Every structure is written in C-alpha cells, then in structure tokens.
Amino acid sequence: MGAQPLLKIENLVKHFHVRLGAFGERAATVHALDDVSLDILEGETLSLVGESGCGKSTTGFTILNLHRATSGKVVYKGQDLTALDEKRMRPFRRDLQIVFQDPYSTLNPRMTVGEAIGEPIFFHKLATKAELEKKVTALLTDVGLPPRFASRYPHELSGGQRQRVVIARALACQPKFIVCDEAISALDVSIQAQIINLLLDLQEKYGLTYLFIAHDLAVVRHISTRVGVMYLGRLAELASRDALFETPLHPYTKALLSAVPETDPAHERSRKRQILEGDVPSPLAPPAGCRFHTRCPIAMEVCRRVVPKWKEARPGHLVACHAVNGE
Amino acid sequence: MMSAKTEKRLLDVKGLTVEIETRRGPAVVVDGIDLHVDKGETLGVVGESGCGKSLTMLSLMRLLPNKIRVAKGKARFDGRDLQTMSNRELRKVRGGDIGFVFQDPMTSLNPVMRIGDQLAEPLIYLRGMSRKQARARAVELLRLVGIPGSEERIQAYPHELSGGMRQRVMIAIGLACEPKLLIADEPTTALDVTIQAQIVDLVKGLREKLGMSVVWITHDLALIAGLVDRVVVLYAGTVVEDAPVDELYANPQHPYTRGLLASIPKLSDAPASRLNSIGGTPPEPGRRPEGCPFAPRCPLAMDICRTHVPKLEPISAAGSHRAACFAVEKAREAA
Ligand SMILES: Nc1ncnc2c1ncn2[C@@H]1O[C@H](COP(=O)(O)OP(=O)(O)OP(=O)(O)O)[C@@H](O)[C@H]1O
Ligand SMILES: Nc1ncnc2c1ncn2[C@@H]1O[C@H](COP(=O)(O)OP(=O)(O)OP(=O)(O)O)[C@@H](O)[C@H]1O
Ligand code: SF4
Ligand code: SF4
Ligand SMILES: [Mg+2]
Ligand SMILES: [Mg+2]
Numbered sequence: 001m002g003a004q005p006l007l008k009i010e011n012l013v014k015h016f017h018v019r020l021g022a023f024g025e026r027a028a029t030v031h032a033l034d035d036v037s038l039d040i041l042e043g044e045t046l047s048l049v050g051e052s053g054c055g056k057s058t059t060g061f062t063i064l065n066l067h068r069a070t071s072g073k074v075v076y077k078g079q080d081l082t083a084l085d086e087k088r089m090r091p092f093r094r095d096l097q098i099v100f101q102d103p104y105s106t107l108n109p110r111m112t113v114g115e116a117i118g119e120p121i122f123f124h125k126l127a128t129k130a131e132l133e134k135k136v137t138a139l140l141t142d143v144g145l146p147p148r149f150a151s152r153y154p155h156e157l158s159g160g161q162r163q164r165v166v167i168a169r170a171l172a173c174q175p176k177f178i179v180c181d182e183a184i185s186a187l188d189v190s191i192q193a194q195i196i197n198l199l200l201d202l203q204e205k206y207g208l209t210y211l212f213i214a215h216d217l218a219v220v221r222h223i224s225t226r227v228g229v230m231y232l233g234r235l236a237e238l239a240s241r242d243a244l245f246e247t248p249l250h251p252y253t254k255a256l257l258s259a260v261p262e263t264d265p266a267h268e269r270s271r272k273r274q275i276l277e278g279d280v281p282s283p284l285a286p287p288a289g290c291r292f293h294t295r296c297p298i299a300m301e302v303c304r305r306v307v308p309k310w311k312e313a314r315p316g317h318l319v320a321c322h323a324v325n326g327e
Numbered sequence: 328m329m330s331a332k333t334e335k336r337l338l339d340v341k342g343l344t345v346e347i348e349t350r351r352g353p354a355v356v357v358d359g360i361d362l363h364v365d366k367g368e369t370l371g372v373v374g375e376s377g378c379g380k381s382l383t384m385l386s387l388m389r390l391l392p393n394k395i396r397v398a399k400g401k402a403r404f405d406g407r408d409l410q411t412m413s414n415r416e417l418r419k420v421r422g423g424d425i426g427f428v429f430q431d432p433m434t435s436l437n438p439v440m441r442i443g444d445q446l447a448e449p450l451i452y453l454r455g456m457s458r459k460q461a462r463a464r465a466v467e468l469l470r471l472v473g474i475p476g477s478e479e480r481i482q483a484y485p486h487e488l489s490g491g492m493r494q495r496v497m498i499a500i501g502l503a504c505e506p507k508l509l510i511a512d513e514p515t516t517a518l519d520v521t522i523q524a525q526i527v528d529l530v531k532g533l534r535e536k537l538g539m540s541v542v543w544i545t546h547d548l549a550l551i552a553g554l555v556d557r558v559v560v561l562y563a564g565t566v567v568e569d570a571p572v573d574e575l576y577a578n579p580q581h582p583y584t585r586g587l588l589a590s591i592p593k594l595s596d597a598p599a600s601r602l603n604s605i606g607g608t609p610p611e612p613g614r615r616p617e618g619c620p621f622a623p624r625c626p627l628a629m630d631i632c633r634t635h636v637p638k639l640e641p642i643s644a645a646g647s648h649r650a651a652c653f654a655v656e657k658a659r660e661a662a
Contacts, residue, residue: 020482028479030487052491052522053475101490101517105433144608155392159430159513160376160546182490185516186430188375188546189590193604215491215519218549218592256521282476 005039006177006209007063012036012072012082014055014062018284031283032058034233036072037310040177043203045210047220049256050230051280056213057101059230060179063211064096065089094124097175099166099183101213106166107154113140113165114150120173139168144194160187167195171202179211184219196223217257221245229253232291233283235310239317249319251296290322298323336403337508337540338364338387343400345379345386345564347612354613357383358564359400361639362542364508367534369541371551371572373587374561375609380544381430383561384510388421405507423453426506428514430544432493436485442469442496443481449503468499473525490517498526502533509533510542515550527554548591552576560584563609563620566639570648580642580650582625619653627654 014033020026033055040046048056061067062082063074069082076092084092100106107116117136121127127135137147143164154162163186170178180199184192200223202208214220220227221241228238229250237250248254280295281287287294293303300322308320345357357379364370374380386397387409402409404425412420421427429435437445446468447461456464462481469477472495485493494517501509509530515523531554533539545551551558551572558575560568560583568581579585586605607624610616616623619632631653639651642659 016487018483018487020479024482049519051519052495052517053489057489102431102433146608146611148611158377158381164376182517186376186513188373189548189587189592190605191376193590193592197604215517215523216592217520222592256519280473280475282479284476284479 003041003043006042006076007040008073008075009036009038009040009063010073010075012059012062012074013070014058014067015070028284031233031286033062034286035310036230036235038228038235038238040209040211041225042209043207044225045199045203045212045223047212047214047224047227048230049213049215049217049220049227050236051232051256052215053280053283054230055233055283056230057181058233060098060181060211060213064098064179066098094120094173095176096179097170097173097177098179099170099181101181101183107162109154111153112150113145113152113154113157116154116165117150117168117172120169124173126173135172139172142171142198143168144191160191163187164191164195174206175208177209177211179213181213182215183212185214185216192219199223217245229256232281232286234291235318235320236292237317237319237321239319243314243317249313249317249324250321251298251323252292290320335365336363337366337368337405338362338542339401339403340387341401343383343386343402344398345382345391346396346398348394348396349613351613353398354611355398355615356395356564356612357386358615360561360564360566362559362566364540364542366507366540367538368557369530369534369543369555371555371558372542372544372561373546373548373551373558375587376546377609377611378561379564379612380561381512384512384542384544387510388425388427389417390421419453422449422500423504424507426501426504426509428497428501428509428511430512432490432497433485436493436496438485441482441484442488446481446496446500446503449500454504464503465499468503469496471502471529472496472499473522491519491522494518495522495526502529505533505537506539507537508540508542510544512544513546514543515545515547523550530554548576548588560587563615564612565620565651567621567652568648568650569639570650574643574648578648580648580655581621581652582627582654583621584650619651629653 012033013035016030016032018028018030020028036059048059050056058067062069065081065084074081114136117139118132121132121135136150140147140149145161145164167183184195212223224241226240227244229236231252237253248257289305290303290308293299302322308322310318310320313319313324340360340362343357343360344355346353347356360383372380385391387402443462443465446465450456450461450464465481466477469480474480474492474495498514501511515526530541534541543551543555555572558570558572559566562583568584579588590603590605605624610620618634619637622628622632637651637653639649641649642655
C-alpha cells in the first residue's frame, strides 16, 4: 500500500550570502534551509508550517530549482533537478508549478489577465487559438472571477483578485505538482473556501500533488494529508495530519498549536497563549545543537551540543528531538 | 453632550463615494460609506475580496491610483478636512499622525533601499531625529515586530527578507512615528499565529500607551476577535452591518455576515473535506444590481430586495448595532 513518492528531497541545503555593515564590508551567511529530507507522495497535500522566516518559501523555491540549492538533491522522474540549468529544466516546468506568496511581483504589469493566464496554455500548446479564450474563461470562473476580468491589467485588481489570477495561471498548464506558497492567505474566508474546494476537486480528478505552505492551521488541518513543521531552516516534525494535530511530539509543534485564535471575542481576550519565551534566533547565526534549544521549555544539556537526528518515532511520524524516543 | 462626542472622534468619514473611470463611464466602487473612529478605539473593517476596503483606505490618504477618484463625501481627521488639506500638510499627516500599512509590501517598499533607511526616513523628516537616533529607533522597531537579529537585518534589502518579514517591516514603518491613527490593510496575512499574536499584543500595547486609534482592515474574523472594539462589515462598497465586536460574533444579523462567519474553518472542527462558502460572486463595480447588492446570493431575498436598497438601520435600542437588510427589519417588526 501507500502512494509512490513524486519528489524525493535529500539533504537539501540553501544558504544565502549577504553583505553586512554600513558599507557592506562584512560577508555573512543566512542558513535558510539546512539538511531537509522528505518524500512528497503522489496525490497528497503536504503542508509546511512554521514561524515566519523559518524557510518555507525557500524550501518551495529550491525544490523547483528557482533557487539554486547549496547542496542536496531533488529527484523527480529519476532526474536530480538541482543539477539542471534553466534550459534543461524547461521540460519539467510545465509539471511543476508555483503560486507565489507575493502575487504582484509575479504578474507582468503590461500583460492583461487573459494574456497572463493564456500564456502558459499557448506556450505548452495545450489549446488551439480558438479554444484559448474558452479555457481562460473557464479558469477565471473556477477561481471566482468574472470572465470580463480577462481584459484587465494587474494594477486594476484588488489584492485578493490578483492572488486568484496567479492561481488560475498555475492551474492553466495542467501541472502535476503545485507549490502553493500562502496562496490563499490574502483571501477572505468565503473565497478561501471556494479555492480550497477547487484545489481538492482538481486533486481528486487529476491526482494533483500539493506542497501547501500556510500559516492558518485550521485551513492546514482541513486540507492536508501530511504536515511538516519547520523551525529555523530545519524540519522539526513530519506526520499525518491527525497524528500531528492530535499527538504532536515536538515541543515546538505543541507551542505552535496552542496559539491559534478562535472567533470568540471574550475567550480570545482572556486566553493566555503559550507564547514562546525569548526571541527567534537569527538565521545568520543559528544556535548550535538543536536550533530550538534557546526557547524550548524542556531543553537539556545535550540539546545545546548535538543536532537531534531526524528519526521515525512512530510509523510514519518523523521528528527531530532528543526528548522523543524512537521506537 | 454633543460637543463632547465630536471631540472624541478622531476620524469621521461621511458618504464617501469613490468612482472608477471605465469605458462605459464612471463606475461606483465605494458607495457612500460612513465610518468613524474614536480616540483610542480600534475598528475592524471586514469584507469580501474586491469589496472596496483598500480603495476606501487609499482615498482617505489621497493616494488613489489613476482613473479613480473621490466623487462625494467628507473625511475629517482630528478636526481637519483630509480632502481639502494642502499637499504639504497632507505629507506631514501621512506617515506622521496617520501611520499606514499597505496591503502589498513588495510594491510599497523601495526595492533598492535598505530597510533600515526606509524606517529611518520618516523619523528624520517628520520627527526631526538625528541619523543616529533614527537608526537606533529603527533597530528597536524591528525588534518590536519580532525580526530576529535586527541590528544586522536593518542592512537588508526587501528581497532578502521572507514574506512575513517584509510585512512586519511595513508594520514597523506604520508605527515608526507613533501615530495617532494607524490604518493597517491586511497587515498580517503572511504571518503565522505566534507572530500575529505578538503583533496584536504590540498594537494593543501602543494603544494603551499612546491612546492610538486603529483601523484594521482584514478578512480574518478570528484574528480581530480579540483586538477590535467594533466591526464594520462591507459588501460591494457599502456598509451592511456595524456592531460592537462581541455583539457581532454572538448575534450577527445580516445574511452576508452570517455567511462569512459560517465559512471560517475552525481548528476544533472535525476535519472535513469541503468547507462552507457563500455561493456566487460579488457584483462588480458598475454592474451592481438594483436593490440590495447581496440579493443575487442571499438565501432570504424577497421581492422588495430586488427593487429597493435597504438602509443601515439600528437594530438594537441602544443603536450601537446596525444592519442594512429588509429581512432583519421584518423580523424585528414581527417581534
Ligand atoms: N485601478 C483600478 N481600475 C479598475 N478597477 C479597480 C482598480 N483598482 C481596484 N479596482 C476594483 O475595485 C474594487 C475594489 O478594490 P479594492 O482593492 O478596494 O478591494 P479590497 O476590498 O481591498 O479587496 P481585497 O481583499 O482583495 O484586497 C475591485 O473590484 C477591483 O477590481
Ligand atoms: N534572496 C535572499 N537573500 C538573502 N536572504 C534571504 C533571501 N531569501 C530569503 N532569505 C532569508 O532566508 C530565510 C528564510 O526565508 P523564507 O522566505 O524561506 O521564509 P518563510 O518561512 O517563507 O517565511 P514567511 O512565512 O515569512 O514567508 C529568512 O531569514 C530570509 O530573510
Ligand atoms: S532537542 Fe532538546 S531543545 Fe530541541 S526540541 Fe527537543 S528537547 Fe527541546
Ligand atoms: S435586504 Fe434582502 S437580499 Fe439583502 S441581505 Fe437582506 S434579505 Fe438578503
Ligand atoms: Mg514565505
Ligand atoms: Mg485590498
């Protein structure tokens, strides 16, 4: 039983080199992603959650070879994508799509909505010229926009409308895998629900696989097959949705789950969240050992020195923590 | 009594109407909105994507893009008229007494300027700080919004930051001059719950310390539950409901508000594969139906709804809860 891996990610590392100091005289390294290994299974929705800046977008970008990996592998159809230049990457681009976190910067301001959505269809020859308009119309309708929007320019749209154009564009070339980077967080709940339902329908129909990056844990719980939790560039925990929400093992996951707001004003005002002590350490100089040790309520001596191993604590439930015993 | 009331009013918007120039003539996007914010009050503005939240906010600051203009209405801030104020005066208010957080960080941050300088600029020009003071304050502000290693990070360019960090830089810029009013447009969409909580606590703290007022534009009804005093619900450029926050969540009246609250996924829900959503799409500006703008999607729509526009009327004796809906009116009359 069990689905086949669509993508195998092995020890993936991404470091950014930046310059600091008033005149940029000091070089420094941002440890955005360190030693991440995971399989993304065919037909699943794997969600990635974790604090802002922990490396979720970097993971998505590096998997798609939009950022060049510092080291490690991403294997798709037997091919290590990290070894490909843009030209050799091209045949894979149609299969592997991304909905960026920042919709404005991804749409060409001089292209109408219809052109933006039609371009990948045209480029990959997925429709004749005559069919193109119909396709664009169908995609716009799917994301809850009136077909007339095809003639508008990106700046003539509201934030949430732009976001939906980017989603329609990613769906246009009938991909196998989509990285949805905060793809629905700029949308109101009703449209969010509509898009989630659409993504789920497409998954059912075409066996699409999603890497879903989101901070809204309620949404994540609704749509995920499995959930991965990141902290400061490393994976802390990865498990099936139910295992993660019901029996989280990692101390960071537990803290994260305690912070979800609810729509009850009185309760919300009086509630004490388990706000983590201490600041998030800088990825320019991540702590040695377990990166979470500076804020972990149960940190031990060993945590300061030794990086906890990425291990299977229970069947299918992976975790990196010295306090959790393997089976 | 009357004068005491006007004094505590910080922002007062009356009949704000915004039009877009289209090939078929002007189309109304914001349709006669009334809004007010008292000193120290926090107002939540919610509504579906495209309902006119951002354009409302931009029009207050006279930052509307080409081909979009304020056709009618008045906006007073601290006793002064924002629409007739000279550009020079306005520049001092913008980013000074009124702090702004724009929805789209990548378009409002300068891509070729270090974020430390972008933070320091208003402090130097509007608050008369020295470079050194402004720099120290910039570091402090970044720390307050939870950006780790803020001494180093002020050197970063926007593209070197994560999406959520950019959003927090925007919040820091909005708060830099300790404004009397903070207008924040979807300021935390890219932030995870722990940092959202931190930002909410920071804003609450400043509200207490400085008596700052806040307009928080959002689609996240859960987040603002613990932050705002009052909520205004917009639909297709009009206010459809307006109530104190507890009242709105406990006793939503307008069918649109009810649909909105019912679509929120909750962590405590059993995981389900499909979510509730309000069927249909909102009308576009210039193509709004006659009568109630929500009628085509409303489960309670009656004949009158398709011909007449419901007015925003008080539904409680105290008058603090208002809704624009014929069904609500009818139910109250029947009771
Ligand atoms: N420059 C423009 N030209 C034409 N139409 C525009 C322009 N800017 C905005 N609009 C339209 O005006 C309406 C209101 O836009 P606005 O940006 O205020 O929405 P919003 O409520 O902020 O939505 P969101 O939650 O998606 O950000 C939308 O339907 C949008 O398509
Ligand atoms: N081009 C770049 N140059 C330098 N540093 C970068 C660059 N892109 C990202 N970083 C850094 O890498 C780290 C991880 O960023 P990433 O965008 O992956 O975070 P994220 O988890 O997606 O956060 P968010 O939830 O805020 O979007 C951050 O510290 C960020 O500042
Ligand atoms: S390894 Fe140690 S510091 Fe890290 S999460 Fe586990 S107990 Fe806490
Ligand atoms: S006025 Fe009529 S159509 Fe509009 S919300 Fe009320 S019942 Fe529905
Ligand atoms: Mg990101
Ligand atoms: Mg907006």
